[in-house]
Amino acid sequence: MAATNPEALHREKQKKRVGLKELPNAEQGKVVLRFAPNPNGPLTLGHARGVSINSEYAKMYHGKVVLRFDDTDSKVKPPMPAAYDWIKSDYEWLTGTKADIIIRASERMPVYLDHAEQMLAGGFGYVCRCSATDFKKLRDGKDACPCRPRSIEDNLIDWKLMIEGNIAEGEAVVRVKTDMDLPNPALRDWPALRIQHSTHPMVGERYKVWPLLDFQSAIEDHQQGVTHIIRGKDLMDSTRKQTILYSHFGWTYPETLYWGRVKVHDFGGFSTSGMRTDIENGIYSGWDDARLPTLRALRRRGFNATALRAFWIDLGLTQKDISVSLQTIEAFNAKEIDANCERRAFVRNAVCLDLITEIDESNPGDIISISKHPDGAIEGSRIWNLGSRKILVEKQDAEIETIRLKDYADISNINGKAIVQSWDRSDKRPIVHWIPENMAREAELSIPHGMELRSVNGMIEDYELKIGQIIQLERVGFAKIESLTDDLPVKLIWLHS
RNA sequence: GCUCGUGUGGUGUAGUUCGGUCCAUCAUGUCGCCCUCUCGAGGCGACGACCCGGGUUCAAAUCCCGGCACGAGCACCA
Known part of the structure; x- marks a missing residue:
């Protein structure tokens, strides 16, 4: 045997970092x-x-x-x-x-309109009356459109016409001035506000000019003192556009992170x-x-x-x-809810068997109790009454000759007769879930499966069922009780296994 | 086409800043075994990856160069 390197034995395995990465430039209490x-x-x-x-x-x-x-x-x-x-x-x-703070952009319109006017007055924005297609052509060739060099006064006059509703939709737009030589065409003189004369469900027809996302969002983030923006990476160009706007206003852009x-x-x-x-x-x-x-x-x-x-x-x-x-x-x-979910039996394709027991001193009798949760995460038991001597098992399980009725007994199953062979577990026969026939109630389990909703019928253990309760159907999986109406089958909705 | 971004097992992630402690983390999945009581539960174990090619270096998942693949933006949508 070769000499063992003692250091190799003590080498620590690396660990996976848990939780989120640190935010850049984040100060406690100020994010x-x-x-x-x-x-x-x-x-x-x-x-x-x-x-x-x-x-x-x-x-x-x-x-x-x-x-x-x-x-x-x-x-x-x-x-x-x-x-x-x-x-x-x-x-x-x-x-x-x-x-912490809830706002609607539509209720903040005065702020955006005011900043748009500041932008025009400051000469770093302009009203453009080119059509979208004409502008695109110019922009792709890095050419400024004819509206760009117009005077601040002219822009302010057009702006007034816009907000008063005197220019039709599509006839004018407010743009942010950028360098037309920017390598990324999407950034060149990007549109900030456009005309919409439609009725807004929250504020009606009060406003004729509405900001586009890049403008509205930029202004509002600054107003709210947002320090960190986390957004989809499809919005990377938004960051770049907004950074230009921020520098026009003399503001500093927040830290920005992206997800795919x-x-x-x-x-x-x-x-x-x-x-x-x-x-x-x-x-x-x-x-x-x-x-x-x-x-x-x-x-x-x-x-x-x-x-x-x-x-x-x-x-x-x-x-x-x-x-x-x-x-x-x-x-x-499953990890999160398991400890809070009581167990119940749900027997699909139920087959009824006659329960035959010998009287002996180990016989637990006709009243048995089964825990609500296997490791006691939930206290208490379900009380089953076997008085009717009839039990239900799933058809598939009924086809096996020797099975164990979970938490009860080993049985042999021949010709519809479940004959108890042993109260204790005596061999490795399969353990199956079951219910006394007199405790069973019809149930319909609805399972979402892609575009369809599959329905599985069966008999559920009718013991302390509550509407809205999430239970684990033994050997089946988790489900929620959707409705419990007398005379109708219990409605179950499938969660997962 | 232009611009930007991303490439670690089947899936998702850690590690990449400051190269070695990484024969690469964890979860999920799949498979196997165990189980004195859910064989669709639980326990244990196994499987499986650094996009490719060069370069720098004693040493590269980590740095450099070049490819390739995939994705996104280029709306008077958000």
Whole structure:
């Protein structure tokens, strides 16, 4: 045997860093972050990343999160009045707290319009009356458009016409002056505000000129003292555009971090507008349809907010475009909820057997008690009455000759007769779940599976069932009790295994 | 086309700042074994990766150069 290097034995294995990376230039108590959704529907699993990461950083640095509704477009992505409250409650559900500051861009219009005027008066912005296509042509050739050199006075006159509603939509736009030689064409004299005469669901027809995201967001971040922006990397050019605007105003741009695109294999993308259309067309029953990746749907199915946050924080903040599996989220969820879920039996394709027992001194009798949770995480027992001498097992299990009825007895199963062979576990025969026939109640388990909703019928153990309760169906998986109506089967909604 | 960004096992991540302590972390997954009571649970174990090619160096996942692949932006959407 060769000599062992003692150092090699003591070498420490490297550890995985836990939690989020440090934020650059972050000072305890002074960090201000923001989460800025478009209120065109409730929050999705994708938004949950933004909410989780931002709120976690706020917690780490004892900072604040601004929840801002970016509702400055009423034509392409019109805001949904109901969505403001949905998002607020989705946010609260997920983080367990209210956002520190909540604002709507549409109520802050005077601020944006005022800054637009400052920009024009300062000569670093101008009103452009070229058509979008003409401008694009000029911009691609690094050529300034004819409106650019006009005087501040002329710009202010046009601006007045714009905000008074005297210029039609598409006829004018306010641009931020940049270097036309910028290598990135997307940045050259980018548009800051445009005309929209449509009715805004929150403020009506009060405003004729609306800021675009890059302008509105930049001004508002400064107003709120945002120190760190975390956004999708598709918005990298926004950062560059806004940095130019900030330097015009003499402000310092916040630290900016990015994440890549996320897909959850089982859902695909998270298009809110796509879901909205499908709901309107009756493909889905509503925003909480179990097949949808909305937070409300996930919550309805029994996903836990802490688990969802833990999942996103574990993923961390990287610029890679990723595709994750729902299975991973489910594993986080199972870990989180297991200790709180009572067990119940659910027998699909039930087969009824006659229970035959010999009277002997080890016979536990007709009243047996089974723990609500295998390792006692939940106290108490379920009390079963075997008085009817009839039991239900799954058809598949009934085809096996010798099985063990979980927590009861080893039996031989021949011709519909379950004959007790031993009370104690006597060999390695399979353990199956079962229920006394007189304690069984019909149930329907609804399982979302991609575009379809599968339904599995069976008999559930009717013991202390409560509506809204998440239980673990032994050997099947977690499910939530959706409805408990007399005379109707219990409705269960599938969570995961 | 122009601009920007990213490349670590099946998936996702740690490590990359300041090269060695990395025969590369953890989770999820898959497979196997165990189980005195969920074989869709639990326990244990195994599997599996630094995009490619050069270079610098005693030493590279880490630094340099060149490829390649993938993604995003180039909206009067967010």
